[in-house]
Amino acid sequence: MEANRGEFKTNWKEAQLMGPTQDDPTGREWTWEEDGYTVIRSNARSGPGCHDNCGILMYVKDGVLEKIEGDPENPYNQGRLCPRCLAFKEMLYHKDRLRYPMKRAKEDRGKNTFERITWDEAYDIIEREMKAVIEKYGPESIWVTQGTGRDINGYGKLMALCLGTPNYGTGFLSGQACYAPRMFSTSLKAGGLFICDYSQFFADRYDNPAWEPPGCILVWGNNPVVANSDGTLGHWVVECMKRGSKLIVIDPKLTWLAGKADVWLQVRPGTDTALVLALCNIIIENDLQDKEFIDLWCYGYNEFAENVKKYPASFAAKTCGVDEDLVVEAALEIGHAKSACLQWGVAMDHTSEGFITGMACFDLMALTGNFEKPGSMVAANPVWDMSVTWLPREWVWDGCHKPLEHPELTMNDKYPALNAIAAISPDMLLEAMETGKPYPIKAMFMMQNNAIACMGAQPQRILPALQKMDFNVVVDLFLTPTALACADVLLPAACFAERIGITGHQPYALGAIAQAVEPLGECKSDQRIIYEAGARFQSEEYKKWDSEEGMYDYLLRNTGLTYESLRERTWLYPEFEYYKYKSGKLRPDGTVGFATKTGRYNFYCPEMTYFGLSPLADYEEPPESPISRPDLAEKYPLVLTTGARSWGFFHSEHRQSPSMRKIHPEPTVLIHPETAEKYGIADGDWVKIENNYGSCKQKAKLSIRIRKDTVSADHAWWFPERDPNDGTLFGVMECNINKLIPMRPGKVGLGASYKSQLCSIAKAEG
Ligand SMILES: Nc1nc2c(c(=O)[nH]1)N[C@H]1C(S)=C(S)[C@@H](COP(=O)(O)OP(=O)(O)OC[C@H]3O[C@@H](n4cnc5c(=O)[nH]c(N)nc54)[C@H](O)[C@@H]3O)O[C@H]1N2
Ligand SMILES: Nc1nc2c(c(=O)[nH]1)N[C@H]1C(S)=C(S)[C@@H](COP(=O)(O)OP(=O)(O)OC[C@H]3O[C@@H](n4cnc5c(=O)[nH]c(N)nc54)[C@H](O)[C@@H]3O)O[C@H]1N2
Ligand code: SF4
Ligand SMILES: [Mo]
Numbered sequence: 128m129e130a131n132r133g134e135f136k137t138n139w140k141e142a143q144l145m146g147p148t149q150d151d152p153t154g155r156e157w158t159w160e161e162d163g164y165t166v167i168r169s170n171a172r173s174g175p176g177c178h179d180n181c182g183i184l185m186y187v188k189d190g191v192l193e194k195i196e197g198d199p200e201n202p203y204n205q206g207r208l209c210p211r212c213l214a215f216k217e218m219l220y221h222k223d224r225l226r227y228p229m230k231r232a233k234e235d236r237g238k239n240t241f242e243r244i245t246w247d248e249a250y251d252i253i254e255r256e257m258k259a260v261i262e263k264y265g266p267e268s269i270w271v272t273q274g275t276g277r278d279i280n281g282y283g284k285l286m287a288l289c290l291g292t293p294n295y296g297t298g299f300l301s302g303q304a305c306y307a308p309r310m311f312s313t314s315l316k317a318g319g320l321f322i323c324d325y326s327q328f329f330a331d332r333y334d335n336p337a338w339e340p341p342g343c344i345l346v347w348g349n350n351p352v353v354a355n356s357d358g359t360l361g362h363w364v365v366e367c368m369k370r371g372s373k374l375i376v377i378d379p380k381l382t383w384l385a386g387k388a389d390v391w392l393q394v395r396p397g398t399d400t401a402l403v404l405a406l407c408n409i410i411i412e413n414d415l416q417d418k419e420f421i422d423l424w425c426y427g428y429n430e431f432a433e434n435v436k437k438y439p440a441s442f443a444a445k446t447c448g449v450d451e452d453l454v455v456e457a458a459l460e461i462g463h464a465k466s467a468c469l470q471w472g473v474a475m476d477h478t479s480e481g482f483i484t485g486m487a488c489f490d491l492m493a494l495t496g497n498f499e500k501p502g503s504m505v506a507a508n509p510v511w512d513m514s515v516t517w518l519p520r521e522w523v524w525d526g527c528h529k530p531l532e533h534p535e536l537t538m539n540d541k542y543p544a545l546n547a548i549a550a551i552s553p554d555m556l557l558e559a560m561e562t563g564k565p566y567p568i569k570a571m572f573m574m575q576n577n578a579i580a581c582m583g584a585q586p587q588r589i590l591p592a593l594q595k596m597d598f599n600v601v602v603d604l605f606l607t608p609t610a611l612a613c614a615d616v617l618l619p620a621a622c623f624a625e626r627i628g629i630t631g632h633q634p635y636a637l638g639a640i641a642q643a644v645e646p647l648g649e650c651k652s653d654q655r656i657i658y659e660a661g662a663r664f665q666s667e668e669y670k671k672w673d674s675e676e677g678m679y680d681y682l683l684r685n686t687g688l689t690y691e692s693l694r695e696r697t698w699l700y701p702e703f704e705y706y707k708y709k710s711g712k713l714r715p716d717g718t719v720g721f722a723t724k725t726g727r728y729n730f731y732c733p734e735m736t737y738f739g740l741s742p743l744a745d746y747e748e749p750p751e752s753p754i755s756r757p758d759l760a761e762k763y764p765l766v767l768t769t770g771a772r773s774w775g776f777f778h779s780e781h782r783q784s785p786s787m788r789k790i791h792p793e794p795t796v797l798i799h800p801e802t803a804e805k806y807g808i809a810d811g812d813w814v815k816i817e818n819n820y821g822s823c824k825q826k827a828k829l830s831i832r833i834r835k836d837t838v839s840a841d842h843a844w845w846f847p848e849r850d851p852n853d854g855t856l857f858g859v860m861e862c863n864i865n866k867l868i869p870m871r872p873g874k875v876g877l878g879a880s881y882k883s884q885l886c887s888i889a890k891a892e893g
Contacts, residue, residue, distance in 0.1 A: 137692045144687040145511045149700040150330035155200065157641055157697050164188050168198055168697050170630050170638040172623045173277035174575065174604045175218045176777035178356050180630040181208055182698070185643040192216060192624055192644050201698060202330045203636065207362055209355060210774055210787065217784040218622065219647075223605055223847060225619035226648025236594050236613055239606070239851035246649065246659070249616050254663040256598040256615070257290060260570040266291035267536040268567050270556055272298025274575035274582060275305055275778070276357065278628055278640075279653040283574055289661030290572070293537050296551040298576035299583030302872030302879035303550055304476040306357060311548050311877060312485030315732050317493070318713065318722030320634075321504035323468035325363035327635050328505065328703040333366060337705065340370040341502035342464030346384055347377045347488065348399060348882075349472025354772040356472065358633035364470065372502075373464065375457050377402065378474075379768060380797070380839055381832035390457045393834055394447040396768040397478040397749035397883030403487040404746060405443030406458045407494055408435040415462030417496025424708060424720065425493055427731020427742070434743045446746070446754075448834070466502035467495055477770070477882035479873040480747050482544075486732065487744040493728045499706045506713055507634040510701050511686045538565060542876025544738050553583075554870045560592040570598040574653055575620070577607040580859050581779040581843035584868040584879060587821060587860070602656055605783065608845050608859035619650040626652035629679050629693060636701075637686070639694040654678060738875050749883040750871075751819075753836070756885065763818045763885035765802070766834075769864045770842035770881055779843035794825040794862040797839040798888065803829050808890050815891035816840055818884060821866030824891045838888060840864045842881075 157168045165187045170180040182201020186194045195215050199206035228249035229241035271287040273280050287295030313320050329335035352361030376385040377392045385391040410416055411432050421428045444451035461467050469488050475481040497503035538555035539545040545552055560568045583589045593613040601614035610617050628640035655675055672678045679690035711717040720726035735742045748755035775787030796814055808814055810829040815822055825840055833839055842864050845857040868881055
């Protein structure tokens with residue numbers, strides 16, 4: 128790689144950075160010429176969607192992106208890429224990419240009668256229509272929505288601020304059931320987010336002398352090798368296993384990792400809390416708890432220890448449907464391990480009271496002293512306070528907006544926990560769209576949100592609610608079922624290779640997204656769309672920048688970097704240390720301990736009483752399960768889990784990509800062969816999946832990998848190859864498993880039922 132060594136413009140030795148960095152950037156260039164290509168070094172990001180920032184090298188010839196390779200020097204992925212980045216070109220240059228802003232008459236919603244317009248006309252319409260809604264109903268009647276953790280999210284908040292509405296958040300994601308429940312659990316328990324330590328905080332990774340591989344990794348309701356979710360790459364787990372980490376997997380399905388685990392606990396979906404509490408019980412019974420950590424750094428241990436006596440191994444075995452000996456074996460493995468970490472997945476948030484599961488998981492880690500030591504749970508603090516993308520902070524947009532006039536207008540009366548994390552309730556907002564109460568919702572500004580196909584539960588409610596709005600804006604890469612159903616103005620977003628950006632939501636490194644090619648047609652980055660559209664609603668003070676680069680310079684203003692200097696390095700790792708609760712680095716006041724009110728890890732969580740809940744974690748059956756609803760189970764005897772991630776798709780995306788579709792051509796429901804036989808279903812048959820909320824059909828895939836009492840159905844299917852004028856919205860309602868999932872959060876307003884429902888199955892016509 129001689130060709131990419133050169134001189135930097137920035138003198139890094141003299142640069143006044145906010146803090147010391149780990150890696151030596153000398154000579155690492157961000158662009159160079161090689162074999163007739165211009166090579167651009169960058170960090171991948173959406174769109175299309177992903178939670179990660181893998182290091183990439185983009186090879187460009189004559190203005191065309193010809194190939195992408197993994198950047199072997201980037202510590203994050205060390206040269207490896209998953210199929211979606213390798214097939215990125217198929218999405219970037221797809222014939223169906225939206226290329227121009229478009230409008231459609233409101234009476235044509237659902238029909239493909241979009242007309243091309245200019246950006247100015249698009250912004251004129253948005254200004255006129257949104258101002259009419261604001262005038263008539265107030266700014267709070269606009270809902271600005273986002274999808275999952277793409278880098279646009281922090282900026283979406285700016286759009287809401289510009290429009291003056293408090294209603295900004297995930298679009299129709301029942302119970303904010305993606306990461307928010309777990310993050311809130313951990314902030315109450317430990318005063319912040321803590322994640323597994325796979326050496327990702329170090330620029331020299333597994334070779335760093337301070338790092339040690341976890342003694343034991345618990346992969347809990349997560350499939351990291353496929354999902355690479357929330358800034359964790361699956362191959363990190365594999366690298367730790369190579370270095371001796373033991374593996375415990377908790378999953379109703381035999382995943383690739385479960386097949387390699389020391390212990391695999393094949394739980395009934397929705398019962399995880401019972402298992403965690405039993406593991407805690409067994410550890411205490413065997414006197415394997417970390418007494419020093421508990422004495423010095425924890426609060427309410429005695430109450431906790433007393434409470435988990437209710438959950439012996441036999442309770443977990445019976446409730447979760449697993450072997451009692453295996454529960455004990457897992458507990459002893461964790462209790463004896465020199466260190467352990469818990470890699471949790473969205474399966475937790477996808478049960479109604481998953482918020483409590485998250486709390487219990489942290490109790491298990493605290494009980495065994497697995498905080499802040501190498502190979503345990505370490506604090507995921509934002510890099511140099513740059514949390515612009517995952518958890519937008521108010522200061523980021525300081526001075527760029529008028530304060531919200533009616534912050535009290537969030538619809539969280541029922542859910543004080545949501546107010547505590549400044550989140551909205553998508554469930555309440557859908558109700559408001561339907562009923563006009565507590566106040567009407569009349570306009571949508573939807574970015575990266577294919578709600579009808581994917582994010583929303585009960586799309587049969589969402590579709591009519593969207594179609595009766597006064598005005599809808601959709602920003603996407605493609606004409607999705609949601610856009611076809613409801614967009615009055617449809618705006619084309621740029622892919623990551625077509626724009627610049629900064630990454631930094633993953634708490635290890637700051638990174639730059641470098642532009643490799645010109646945007647297709649008139650596509651623009653979401654960020655630019657937001658500041659251009661936002662300017663129509665804001666006064667002069669908002670106009671702090673007039674370019675994307677200016678915007679990123681503004682965001683980086685406290686770090687000592689500019690966008691250009693960050694791009695020069697491509698990535699930058701701040702210094703990292705362990706045991707921050709001992710050095711005062713977890714608390715804003717610099718005193719030792721955790722950043723909770725008690726200053727300790729809270730086994731007993733006083734704040735829970737504010738939400739009318741028990742301060743200790745306890746088990747509750749899912750609202751619809753064979754045990755809680757035997758009446759329903761008579762008709763719908765199987766447990767339904769949905770949406771397990773697949774290699775080629777990111778949610779509803781990539782159905783257009785020929786190679787990704789080849790991996791996974793049709794919607795499939797995984798059924799145990801004995802169960803299938805009972806219902807007369809053969810491999811490849813179309814199956815009607817039904818419950819008390821609705822029904823859909825998917826193709827049977829028979830496999831002994833899944834529990835006999837459970838079926839696992841795909842989510843987010845639509846058929847972009849269909850004619851948009853055939854009246855089916857790309858077939859979005861035919862195979863849509865979300866018709867069987869209620870828009871109904873857990874008691875605190877967080878958590879939902881995407882992975883724990885009841886259903887019946889029967890052979891269907893094709
Ligand atoms: N390729 C790809 N990657 C993705 C995504 C994608 O769509 N495609 N989506 C991204 C997003 S937004 C998210 S939130 C993450 C999620 O990533 P993951 O957390 O990995 O989510 P899933 O694959 O839905 O579920 C993980 C595992 O939980 C198991 N499971 C199902 N129900 C239960 C249960 O009740 N208890 C337990 N213990 N396990 C259960 C499933 O069988 C599955 O193996 O992935 C992200 N990454
Ligand atoms: N049944 C079931 N339903 C689920 C889940 C499940 O496990 N089971 N998982 C849930 C979870 S955890 C999540 S997070 C949600 C995810 O829900 P979403 O984030 O809404 O996922 P998608 O629908 O794939 O993505 C929305 C749209 O974003 C567009 N897009 C991608 N990149 C960009 C970009 O850079 N800019 C713009 N403007 N648009 C872009 C895509 O083309 C797509 O149409 O789904 C939820 N739905
Ligand atoms: S996880 Fe896959 S799609 Fe996401 S950035 Fe990495 S290689 Fe690309
Ligand atoms: Mo998610």
